[in-house]
Amino acid sequence: MLAARVREAVERLPELYRVAFVLRDLEEVPTEDVAVIPGVEPAAVRQRVHRARLMLRGFLSDLAGVRP
């Protein structure tokens, strides 16, 4: 149940954020390498991962019943 809801949260992320988050944070691909795939600057990858983490963190806090 928890796994399904967390997975749903990841799948609900905008694609740009989800791809960056999965590669950088889950697959632990270095930021500079993640940046090459869509052809963007590393700063853009960091921003996408940042936004993904904020969105996921908010969702996880809701699940736990606490304010982010």
Add this chain to the structure above:
Amino acid sequence: MTRITCAEGVDRLMDYLEGVVPADIRTVVEAHVSGCPRCAAFIASYCETPRIVRQATDVTLSTDGRQTLREFLVKLRSS
């Protein structure tokens, strides 16, 4: 910049964690966090988010996808 707000610190957090903020900004961020329990708690949960997602789900690349990615990155680094 000698001081930073919580919101400004959050905006720079990923850059800070990856070590790409200038040294003077880094010092300002660290000074802020050392005196801001709310930011310290935020950073802890922010850093834990990938681990929690990883443990709670199997959201990863397929084996084939991971292999393809590795091969791509090897070619990239050698080019």
